[in-house]
Amino acid sequence: MQKTTARLSLILALTATTVLAQGAENRVINIQGAPKGDVRNGPLTFSGSPVKATVSSLQIQASQATLAAPAGTPLTTAKGKRTANFTDNVVVTRKRLTAKGSKLIYSESTGQGVLSGNASATFVPDAKDKADGDTVTISAGQMSLDVDNNMSTSSGSVRMTSGSQSGQAEKLVFDEDRELAQLTGTPSLTRAAKGNQKELTMTGQEVRALTGSKTLYVRGGVKLVQGTLTTTGDAVYYDDKKNVAYVVGNAVSVDSKTKVTVKAPASGALEQRTDLARVRALNTPYKIPAEQFKFGTEK
Numbered sequence: 001m002q003k004t005t006a007r008l009s010l011i012l013a014l015t016a017t018t019v020l021a022q023g024a025e026n027r028v029i030n031i032q033g034a035p036k037g038d039v040r041n042g043p044l045t046f047s048g049s050p051v052k053a054t055v056s057s058l059q060i061q062a063s064q065a066t067l068a069a070p071a072g073t074p075l076t077t078a079k080g081k082r083t084a085n086f087t088d089n090v091v092v093t094r095k096r097l098t099a100k101g102s103k104l105i106y107s108e109s110t111g112q113g114v115l116s117g118n119a120s121a122t123f124v125p126d127a128k129d130k131a132d133g134d135t136v137t138i139s140a141g142q143m144s145l146d147v148d149n150n151m152s153t154s155s156g157s158v159r160m161t162s163g164s165q166s167g168q169a170e171k172l173v174f175d176e177d178r179e180l181a182q183l184t185g186t187p188s189l190t191r192a193a194k195g196n197q198k199e200l201t202m203t204g205q206e207v208r209a210l211t212g213s214k215t216l217y218v219r220g221g222v223k224l225v226q227g228t229l230t231t232t233g234d235a236v237y238y239d240d241k242k243n244v245a246y247v248v249g250n251a252v253s254v255d256s257k258t259k260v261t262v263k264a265p266a267s268g269a270l271e272q273r274t275d276l277a278r279v280r281a282l283n284t285p286y287k288i289p290a291e292q293f294k295f296g297t298e299k
């Protein structure tokens with residue numbers, strides 16, 4: 001029994017080591033071209049028109065790049081621990097994402113590439129969904145691209161637009177696989193006016209947006225402002241295609257022009273038709289489909 005347990009433990013340990021090794025290998029960067037510098041100790045400098053590099057699913061281009069090892073470690077033995085610094089006209093692509101900036105620092109040990117200097121990104125809809133989808137554009141102080149998954153984290157005066165929707169926050173996490181955006185740090189989202197439909201602004205502690213389906217989930221002291229209507233509550237689910245919002249938790253709507261107030265029953269919710277500027281109370285509970293707005297890493 002002890003031998004079987006020991007053998008199983010060894011197999012699990014070897015499997016874990018293999019997975020870690022594969023993860024580390026996935027983070028190793030390959031920069032094309034003939035570099036200049038100390039081949040053994042580094043750093044190495046690459047230049048070209050442009051310099052091209054690949055790491056996992058990321059394709060990188062820039063005017064210049066340097067590759068360096070940690071202090072005291074020879075470059076020849078530092079694979080998996082090196083740092084690559086790209087400068088001037090940096091362009092990073094991954095499937096449907098294209099990001100640009102003036103500087104990118106990539107670390108093999110973390111698998112993170114931090115883009116700065118007028119950092120911006122565009123994410124185009126899937127070819128089969130182009131009829132309904134909109135291009136997502138993001139700008140921020142800096143963007144961190146993760147090579148272990150298809151996610152990016154933007155921070156510092158973040159702005160995001162997708163069709164008629166625009167958002168701003170201090171931090172934005174974007175899942176490219178799920179087309180899911182999470183905005184935190186005083187986030188707000190605005191749906192532009194269209195025809196007779198007035199501009200709609202939503203605020204709360206956290207905004208989550210599925211950019212493909214044009215649905216939103218806002219939680220934490222939410223407020224919807226549209227014309228003379230102001231609706232508040234604990235959370236809201238908004239479907240842009242259907243022009244309807246469901247507000248739950250202490251939901252109240254006030255029209256400053258008509259002085260009409262609509263309150264949701266204790267067990268009910270408010271339904272706001274954003275195309276008609278009309279609010280009505282629902283006597284039955286409304287369950288926000290929060291599961292739809294979870295990242296793959298969340299339980």
